Amino acid sequence: MEKWKSRQEKRGLVTKTGDGGNDKNDDDDDDFLIAEARQPLWRKVPIPSRLISPYRIVIVVRFVILCFFFHFRILTPAQDAYPLWIISVICEIWFGLSWILDQFPKWAPINRETYLDRLSLRFEREGEPDRLAPVDFFVSSVDPLKEPPIITANTILSILAVDYPVDKVSCYLSDDGASMLLFDALSETAEFARRWVPFCKKYSVEPRAPEFYFSEKMDYLKDKVQPTFVKDRRAMKREYEEFKVRINALVAKAQKKPEEGWVMQDGTPWPGNNTRDHPGMIQVYLGSEGALDIEGKELPRLVYVSREKRPGYQHHKKAGAENALVRVSAVLTNAPFILNLDCDHYLNNSKAVREAMCFLMDPQIGKKLCYVQFPQRFDGIDRHDRYANRNVVFFDINMKGLDGIQGPVYVGTGCVFNRQALYGYDPPASEKRPKMTCDCWPSWYCCCCGGGSRKSKGGKKKGLKSLLGLGKLYSKNKKKMMGKHYTRKSSAAAFDLEEIEEGLEGYDELEKSSLMSQKNFEKRFGMSPVFIASTLMEDGGFPEGNNPSSLIKEAIHVISCGYEEKTEWGKEIGWIYGSVTEDILSGFKMHCRGWKSVYCTPKRAAFKGSAPINLSDRLHQVLRWALGSVEIFFSRHCPLWYGFGGKLKWLQRLSYINTVVYPFTSIALLAYCTLPAVCLLTGKFIVPTLNNLASVWFIALFLSIIVTGVLELRWSGVSIEDWWRNEQFWVIGGVSAHLFAVFQGLLKVLAGVDTNFTVTSKAADDAEFGELYLFKWTTLLIPPTTLIILNMVGVVAGVADAINNGYGSWGPLFGKLFFAFWVIVHLYPFLKGLMGRQNRTPTIVVLWSILLASIFSLVWVRIDPFLPKQTGPILKQCGVEC
Numbered sequence: 001m002e003k004w005k006s007r008q009e010k011r012g013l014v015t016k017t018g019d020g021g022n023d024k025n026d027d028d029d030d031d032f033l034i035a036e037a038r039q040p041l042w043r044k045v046p047i048p049s050r051l052i053s054p055y056r057i058v059i060v061v062r063f064v065i066l067c068f069f070f071h072f073r074i075l076t077p078a079q080d081a082y083p084l085w086i087i088s089v090i091c092e093i094w095f096g097l098s099w100i101l102d103q104f105p106k107w108a109p110i111n112r113e114t115y116l117d118r119l120s121l122r123f124e125r126e127g128e129p130d131r132l133a134p135v136d137f138f139v140s141s142v143d144p145l146k147e148p149p150i151i152t153a154n155t156i157l158s159i160l161a162v163d164y165p166v167d168k169v170s171c172y173l174s175d176d177g178a179s180m181l182l183f184d185a186l187s188e189t190a191e192f193a194r195r196w197v198p199f200c201k202k203y204s205v206e207p208r209a210p211e212f213y214f215s216e217k218m219d220y221l222k223d224k225v226q227p228t229f230v231k232d233r234r235a236m237k238r239e240y241e242e243f244k245v246r247i248n249a250l251v252a253k254a255q256k257k258p259e260e261g262w263v264m265q266d267g268t269p270w271p272g273n274n275t276r277d278h279p280g281m282i283q284v285y286l287g288s289e290g291a292l293d294i295e296g297k298e299l300p301r302l303v304y305v306s307r308e309k310r311p312g313y314q315h316h317k318k319a320g321a322e323n324a325l326v327r328v329s330a331v332l333t334n335a336p337f338i339l340n341l342d343c344d345h346y347l348n349n350s351k352a353v354r355e356a357m358c359f360l361m362d363p364q365i366g367k368k369l370c371y372v373q374f375p376q377r378f379d380g381i382d383r384h385d386r387y388a389n390r391n392v393v394f395f396d397i398n399m400k401g402l403d404g405i406q407g408p409v410y411v412g413t414g415c416v417f418n419r420q421a422l423y424g425y426d427p428p429a430s431e432k433r434p435k436m437t438c439d440c441w442p443s444w445y446c447c448c449c450g451g452g453s454r455k456s457k458g459g460k461k462k463g464l465k466s467l468l469g470l471g472k473l474y475s476k477n478k479k480k481m482m483g484k485h486y487t488r489k490s491s492a493a494a495f496d497l498e499e500i501e502e503g504l505e506g507y508d509e510l511e512k513s514s515l516m517s518q519k520n521f522e523k524r525f526g527m528s529p530v531f532i533a534s535t536l537m538e539d540g541g542f543p544e545g546n547n548p549s550s551l552i553k554e555a556i557h558v559i560s561c562g563y564e565e566k567t568e569w570g571k572e573i574g575w576i577y578g579s580v581t582e583d584i585l586s587g588f589k590m591h592c593r594g595w596k597s598v599y600c601t602p603k604r605a606a607f608k609g610s611a612p613i614n615l616s617d618r619l620h621q622v623l624r625w626a627l628g629s630v631e632i633f634f635s636r637h638c639p640l641w642y643g644f645g646g647k648l649k650w651l652q653r654l655s656y657i658n659t660v661v662y663p664f665t666s667i668a669l670l671a672y673c674t675l676p677a678v679c680l681l682t683g684k685f686i687v688p689t690l691n692n693l694a695s696v697w698f699i700a701l702f703l704s705i706i707v708t709g710v711l712e713l714r715w716s717g718v719s720i721e722d723w724w725r726n727e728q729f730w731v732i733g734g735v736s737a738h739l740f741a742v743f744q745g746l747l748k749v750l751a752g753v754d755t756n757f758t759v760t761s762k763a764a765d766d767a768e769f770g771e772l773y774l775f776k777w778t779t780l781l782i783p784p785t786t787l788i789i790l791n792m793v794g795v796v797a798g799v800a801d802a803i804n805n806g807y808g809s810w811g812p813l814f815g816k817l818f819f820a821f822w823v824i825v826h827l828y829p830f831l832k833g834l835m836g837r838q839n840r841t842p843t844i845v846v847l848w849s850i851l852l853a854s855i856f857s858l859v860w861v862r863i864d865p866f867l868p869k870q871t872g873p874i875l876k877q878c879g880v881e882c
Contacts, residue, residue, distance in 0.1 A: 039118050041358040045111040051715040052109070058711055059103060062704035066096055069697050076694070081684035088675055088686040091668040098665050101658035103708075105651050106401030109715065112600065114358035116351060123361065133361055134168040134335035134540055135353055135416070138325045140318060141343040142176045145254070149185035150247050151344050151610070154209040156186070158347035160193045160286070160300050161200040161208040164354065169300035170287065170333045174321045178272025178281070178306045180262040181254040185247055186304050190285035192243045193302075194293045199236050200350070203229055206604070209346040210240045212379065272306060280308035280559040282328065282552060303332065307559040315561065319575035319582035326422060326574050327558035330531050331551055336540035338417040345413050345609035348377070352606035356416040359598045367428050370421035370595035371587070373407075374414040375399065377605040380613065385722065386829045387618045388729035389611040392722040397712060398655075399599050406652040407597025409659065410587030414607040418595075423535055424524075424572040427595045526567045530554045578635050581628025585637055588656050594647030615833035619780045623737035626663040630745030633660040663745075666738035673735060673787050676820035680794030683801060685816060731826035735787060736780045784830045791820045 046052075073092065078085040123131040137159045141147050152173070159171045175182045200208045203224065207213055214237050221230070261273035272278040285291070287301025307324040309315055316323075322340065329335065337360055339353065349355070356372040359365065375395040399408040421427075521532045530551070534542060557563070564570065570577035576585040587597070600606070612618050632638060639656035648656075679685050713723055795817060802813045 038122075039115065041118050041122070041362050042112055042114045045113055047109055047111070047715045051711070055708075055711040055715060056107065058704060058707050059107070062701075062708055063100075065697065065700045065704050066099075069701050070096065072694050072697055076688055078684070078686055078688045081679075081682075081686060084675060084678065084684055084686050087671055091672040094665065094668040095672075098658070098662065101654050101661070102398075105405060105655040105658070106397060106712075107651065108404035109397070109400040110404040111400065112359075112403070112598065114355050114600070114602070116354050116358065119354055119358050119361070123357075130165050130168070132165055132168055132357060133337055134170070134333065135164065135337045135339055136329040136333055136335040137169070137171040138174065138322060138329075138338060138340040139171065139343055140174045140176065140321055140325075140340070141182060142318075144175075144177065144179045144182045144185070144251075147343050149182055149251060150211065150244060152182065153185060153189040153192075153243075153247060154211045155341060155343055155346045156189050156302065157193055157196055158207060158209040158350075159341075160302065161197045161350065162300075162347055162353055163201075163350040166298050166300055168335070170303065170329065170335060171300060172303045172305055172325050172329055174325050175304065175306045176318070176321045178275050178278050178309070179254075180264070180270045180272065181250055183270075183281075183283070183304060184250050186283075186285065186302070188243065188246055188250070190291075190302055192239070193286065193299060195236065195239060197299060198293045198295045198297065199232060202226075203232070206350060207346065207348045207608070208350050209348075210236075212346065212348075212608070214240065276309055277311055278306070278309055280556050281306040282555055282559075284332075284552075301333065303328070305559065308561045310561045313561040316570060316577045317580065317582075319570065319577050319586075320564075322582075323564070323569055323574040324559045326419075327526075327528070327531055327563075328555045330419075330534040331528075331555045331558060334419075334534045334537065334540045334542050336419050336538070338419055338422070340413060340415055340417070341607065342413040342609060345376070345607045347606070348608040349602055349604045349606045352602070353416070355600050355602050355606060359600065360416065360418065365596070365598075368430075368596050370407075370418055370427070370590040370597055371410060372416045372598045372600050373399070373410060374600055374602075374606040376411060376414055377608045378611040379608050380610055382613060385725050386832065387613065387615060387732070388722075388725045389613060389618065390722065391726075392718050393726040396718050397716045400601075400716065402652065402655055403599035405655075406591055406649045407595075408599040409655070410583045410590075410597070412581075412583035413609070419540070420538060421590050421593075421595050422574050424568065424593075426593050523566065524568050524573070526558065526563050526569065528554060528558050528563075531558055576637070578637065579628045579631040580624055581632070584628065584656075584659055585632055588632075588637065588639065588643075591652060591656075592643035592646045592648045615830070616778045616780070619733065619737045619778065622733045623741055623780065626733075626738045626741030627744055629660045630663050630741050631748070633664075634745060634749045663738040663741045666734045666742060669731065669734040670739060670783065670787075673731070673823045674790065676816060676823055677787075677790035677794035679816045680791075680798035680820060685812060687815070725829070728826050728829050731823075732784060732830045735783045735827075739783060740780060781834065784827055785834065787823060788827050788831055791823050795820050795824075 070089075070093065073089050119132075139152070139155055139159070141152055144152070156171060156173065159169070162169060173182075173186060196210060199205070203226065205213055205220075207216075220233070260269075262270035264270055271281055281304070283304040285302040285304065286299045287303075291299055293299055305325060305328050307315075307321060314320075326338070329338070337356075339356070352374065356374075359372050360369055376391065378390055381389045402408045525532050525535060531554070567573075572589075574586075575582045576589055579585050591597070612621055633640075636642060638660060639653055640660075643653075675686060709723060712718075713720060798813055798816055798820075
């Protein structure tokens with residue numbers, strides 16, 4: 001407290017006080033706490049100028065050098081290899097444009113830090129009701145055999161044990177495969193949570209997913225002072241192992257489905273026996289009366305949801321499942337904020353929700369934020385991260401750069417949403433500060449100048465313009481946010497559309513008629529008065545005195561397969577349809593409306609998940625992401641033409657353009673990686689003989705590329721190994737998964753051939769990193785393998801040609817060899833994965849052995865040491881004409 005007082009006194013926030021009685025000291029302490037509670041909940045931490053200024057200078061210098069480089073390349077063709085020159089110049093220009101799209105959104109990166117103690121002082125004051133906002137957690141699952149129930153259970157348990165008021169947390173699990181296995185596993189999870197949650201909160205353990213807590217290699221006794229901790233931990237570990245055995249038994253039972261279908265414990269058939277034709281199902285496990293933990297305390301609500309599916313309906317995969325959860329949660333709990341997670345991403349930091357609330361409950365920017373995005377971190381990845389699974393460059397460089405513009409893109413998981421942004425509303429308009437005026441002029445002068453009338457007329461016009469905006473629906477709470485003259489009549493919601501219309505009384509008739517005629521509530525949100533009423537409640541909640549059974553029936557209604565027909569779900573509301581990467585598309589639509597997002601990077605990672613470390617699975621994952629980008633490129637939502645005239649900042653638009661065009665770089669990359677082999681085999685080269693000035697531009701370009709990377713690593717803190725792995729996998733993914741995504745996207749657009757994405761397997765081998773060495777054949781492996789073979793053959797052929805032609809041919813050969821080795825080095829992790837586990841001989845030894853053996857064989861043939869060297873005239877055998 002003394003340190004805190006001195007710090008506040010230096011800031012001038014409080015005044016020094018003399019020594020007094022205990023009452024006076026208590027009053028002083030209260031004043032200090034009140035002063036601290038009034039401080040900002042977060043602050044922006046800019047990158048130091050000594051790090052960011054050289055970085056920006058080098059970017060500009062590199063851009064200028066690139067222009068001169070292209071000037072030389074275009075005006076200096078290689079006459080003896082004109083087709084190769086044309087192809088190389090086109091590829092290089094495309095690479096230059098891609099670099100601009102990727103580089104300039106990273107112009108102004110920032111960091112942010114939060115103050116959780118101030119959040120507690122402001123919203124959790126002692127003796128007063130808790131004022132933290134409720135949060136609904138969404139967890140999505142499709143196939144429990146590919147996404148093991150034990151992993152999903154750990155995610156659920158980490159949510160139920162989150163460090164947040166119990167009555168403010170609700171967890172919804174979407175089972176899009178209607179699996180009885182997941183249903184039973186969730187029942188076991190709810191029972192185990194009654195013991196696990198109080199243990200976590202009593203001893204403040206981290207992480208609160210038992211599988212990862214008990215397997216973590218750390219000193220679990222650190223900072224633990226309770227004498228009962230060791231005993232309780234051993235007992236809890238034993239109970240968790242018993243829980244795992246029960247889950248394993250369920251999985252073993254589910255391997256073979258009975259001919260008559262699954263039957264529940266009460267003897268009734270399981271409604272989801274046909275996964276493509278079943279009714280909607282909802283089961284509430286915790287949160288109701290009687291569902292208490294072993295200490296008699298309340299637990300967060302846990303709800304199982306499986307939306308209705310029928311033949312002939314389009315269900316829109318994950319995006320449709322998320323939208324169903326939005327409606328169900330709005331009917332049952334209606335929290336103002338939503339946190340969505342994949343089933344394999346658990347809470348690694350129990351205070352993650354509080355971190356997000358520091359932004360979303362901030363009085364200045366909270367209402368303008370559509371979401372708070374956390375970085376993705378992963379467990380179970382090999383130390384060298386062979387296939388760049390961690391995506392460190394993207395999450396620690398690109399996302400921080402976007403945070404300095406309009407906010408990070410939405411990456412599909414680990415994100416806390418503002419529910420109002422998902423409903424397609426615009427953010428509240430910022431009120432402009434009144435202009436400074438002088439009181440020295442008489443009042444009649446101001447009236448004659450028309451100052452007052454202009455202000456009132458402009459304000460009225462602005463209000464009507466907002467209400468009459470194209471495609472916008474503004475509820476009562478939106479009226480409040482759009483200007484001072486709009487006041488909210490009541491926070492209570494209605495259940496009939498007539499009552500909703502009556503609730504608009506008190507507004508101007510023109511505004512009322514414009515609101516009701518411009519967007520009909522039913523046409524926008526669907527035929528559910530309960531859900532429509534929930535959308536009008538900005539702060540969440542629902543009217544008291546409702547019947548829980550009626551709410552369950554309404555929740556079943558809003559997840560019916562025909563509910564979204566002739567509505568704006570998936571078009572303007574919720575997760576947007578039209579791409580398998582619905583995350584990028586949904587975030588893009590929000591940013592186009594003017595919303596901002598925030599990137600939150602706490603010291604302890606908020607969430608952790610599992611990633612496919614096997615080469616084939618990793619390539620299929622990248623293929624799905626790239627295919628989604630191609631789908632967006634060919635849709636009406638393409639950032640190249642969508643949203644102009646809106647509120648999307650131009651640097652943010654560059655970033656989104658790069659997000660959808662990067663798969664097309666694969667065509668140029670494939671051609672560029674083939675050129676070295678062609679040059680070596682034909683003896684041609686894409687660059688003519690260089691003069692001194694041209695050499696300067698080549699050297700300057702290479703140096704600027706290196707310096708840009710070094711300075712980027714300095715301000716971001718990314719290691720050089722992570723940066724290099726990212727560069728390698730950019731080539732590997734570019735010539736394989738991205739290339740297939742382009743052709744699949746073209747087939748879908750031109751021929752209507754749709755491709756089903758495969759759910760990435762979340763299971764791992766018992767052996768550490770066992771999946772890393774598992775070889776799975778897929779057609780995605782063909783292009784990179786072909787490139788490696790071509791370039792290796794080209795190297796051998798080039799060296800052989802130089803040996804045959806003598807000393808003069810070695811000079812031009814070095815440029816071609818450097819080009820070929822650039823390709824081979826970038827594809828080296830792919831080659832290592834292709835060869836599988838090497839128990840004795842490292843892959844690099846095998847690679848160099850093949851190369852050197854081939855070269856030495858050619859040299860041996862050229863020298864011919866066993867044949868006698870003849871001097872004098874060459875003797876030939878005479879024939880009949882001798």
